[in-house]
Amino acid sequence: MSKVMYSKTLNSLGEYDVAVLGGGPAGVCAAIEAARCGRRVLLVEATGMLGGMATAGLVGPFMTCYDRDGDEQVIKGLFDEIVDRVVEMSGAVSPDKTDSPSRWTSYIKKYHRRVTPFDSFILQLVLDRMVKEAGVHTFLYTRYVDSICTDGKIDSIVLAAPQGLVAARAGVYIDCTGNADVAAASGVPTWKGSEKGYPPQPATLFFEVDNVNDRNYIARPPRPVKAYQKPLAGSYKVNHDRVYGVDATDALSMTEAHMKGREQVLESYEKLLATPGFGNCRITQIAPVIGVRESRHIQGLYMLTVKDLGEGRIFEDAIACCGYGMDVHSRDGKMSGGFHGEVAKVYTIPYRCMVPVGCSNLLVAGKTICAESQAAGSFRIMPGCMALGQAAGAAAALACEGGILPGQVDTARLRELLKKHGAYII
Numbered sequence: 001m002s003k004v005m006y007s008k009t010l011n012s013l014g015e016y017d018v019a020v021l022g023g024g025p026a027g028v029c030a031a032i033e034a035a036r037c038g039r040r041v042l043l044v045e046a047t048g049m050l051g052g053m054a055t056a057g058l059v060g061p062f063m064t065c066y067d068r069d070g071d072e073q074v075i076k077g078l079f080d081e082i083v084d085r086v087v088e089m090s091g092a093v094s095p096d097k098t099d100s101p102s103r104w105t106s107y108i109k110k111y112h113r114r115v116t117p118f119d120s121f122i123l124q125l126v127l128d129r130m131v132k133e134a135g136v137h138t139f140l141y142t143r144y145v146d147s148i149c150t151d152g153k154i155d156s157i158v159l160a161a162p163q164g165l166v167a168a169r170a171g172v173y174i175d176c177t178g179n180a181d182v183a184a185a186s187g188v189p190t191w192k193g194s195e196k197g198y199p200p201q202p203a204t205l206f207f208e209v210d211n212v213n214d215r216n217y218i219a220r221p222p223r224p225v226k227a228y229q230k231p232l233a234g235s236y237k238v239n240h241d242r243v244y245g246v247d248a249t250d251a252l253s254m255t256e257a258h259m260k261g262r263e264q265v266l267e268s269y270e271k272l273l274a275t276p277g278f279g280n281c282r283i284t285q286i287a288p289v290i291g292v293r294e295s296r297h298i299q300g301l302y303m304l305t306v307k308d309l310g311e312g313r314i315f316e317d318a319i320a321c322c323g324y325g326m327d328v329h330s331r332d333g334k335m336s337g338g339f340h341g342e343v344a345k346v347y348t349i350p351y352r353c354m355v356p357v358g359c360s361n362l363l364v365a366g367k368t369i370c371a372e373s374q375a376a377g378s379f380r381i382m383p384g385c386m387a388l389g390q391a392a393g394a395a396a397a398l399a400c401e402g403g404i405l406p407g408q409v410d411t412a413r414l415r416e417l418l419k420k421h422g423a424y425i426i
């Protein structure tokens with residue numbers, strides 16, 4: 001590949017205490033939390049909507065926010081607030097009202113008690129309102145491109161905005177891109193897929209249908225098609241076929257994956273039409289963005305392991321809990337997919353997993369934190385990513401307040417602050 005040198009002086013969007021890159025479940029919660037702690041916050045999102053996979057990916061329902069057996073809710077805080085507001089607008093069903101196996105869970109029983117079905121458009125509206133109320137400076141259609149670093153620290157970032165390349169500067173940066181784009185460009189060691197060298201988990205292009213005749217019996221569609229009922233009767237989210245070997249950090253790989261995903265939508269729709277209850281269903285929308293389950297992971301101060309999840313290890317610096325199973329889809333269509341191993345009733349995630357090695361004023365939240373790939377198959381669910389995002393936002397705010405680096409944050413204080421803000425902290 002030939003190379004081109006490029007140099008340009010950029011206008012700056014401004015100076016912030018905290019810059020959050022990526023407005024998915026983790027990023028939105030990070031930004032709201034930091035802003036509510038009194039910080040000046042920039043939130044940058046590449047697409048035209050907040051919510052990431054929950055909206056642009058049409059992914060849902062929110063997998064369980066309860067412990068493994070569905071007995072006690074272990075993810076609360078901003079997740080709860082968001083769900084309550086979407087429920088108020090009739091856009092979600094509260095998790096205490098759903099059970100498994102049921103239409104809410106595509107009749108899957110294991111690890112599926114207490115999911116939260118929701119409507120992605122109402123979620124978009126609620127997230128818009130919440131970031132505005134918190135005073136977050138939000139830029140949609142703006143993509144993080146690069147970091148300018150000095151001595152292992154980000155000095156400023158380069159963004160591709162509709163007006164062209166611009167810069168921004170902050171005290172603390174939070175990478176919520178779902179790809180660890182910021183970490184990778186800022187000197188943090190990363191790897192893609194499994195730490196053992198296996199490919200990332202596959203991608204799926206979600207779609208939705210309505211006009212399902214679910215007043216009476218409906219059958220379970222043939223695998224891999226799974227239809228999850230949405231709050232509105234007769235409408236379903238469809239999780240179905242997979243595209244293997246996708247590299248979310250490569251434009252050509254994403255292009256081919258999305259095109260293949262579109263073909264798969266048609267094939268799966270035909271399978272649905274042949275399923276009792278779905279005979280007259282119509283596609284209402286296809287996700288604008290393909291859902292990539294796994295991309296980069298970062299090297300952080302601690303790597304969360306499968307053993308930690310199995311033993312239900314309670315860390316001293318625990319900032320989030322989860323009880324969902326380790327859901328690892330076949331990585332190539334041949335390896336076995338499904339729930340691997342067993343998790344304890346509840347396990348915790350230490351703050352150190354979000355503190356990267358190699359860049360001192362960066363935090364990473366969401367599915368890319370430092371963890372074994374199989375372990376990430378559990379907490380990468382959207383409620384888990386929201387809890388991580390909220391914790392990163394609170395930590396960034398504490399770092400700014402104390403004039404210290406994220407790695408120096410007093411984790412006892414962080415846990416207290418999160419508890420005060422409604423998070424479930426053991």
Ligand SMILES: Cc1cc2nc3c(=O)[nH]c(=O)nc-3n(C[C@H](O)[C@H](O)[C@H](O)COP(=O)(O)OP(=O)(O)OC[C@H]3O[C@@H](n4cnc5c(N)ncnc54)[C@H](O)[C@@H]3O)c2cc1C
Binds near residue numbers: 059
């Ligand atoms: C196919 C599939 C099915 C799934 N099923 C479920 C399910 O049923 N229930 C469940 O709870 N979870 C499910 N998950 C998991 C869950 O959706 C994700 O793990 C979770 O959304 C990750 O949250 P995140 O905030 O880390 O990243 P994302 O949701 O990926 O959000 C990242 C955001 O950053 C933006 N972004 C990316 N790069 C840049 C950049 N350079 N500059 C600016 N913005 C950028 C993206 O546009 C996006 O909005 C599924 C995931 C997939 C892919």
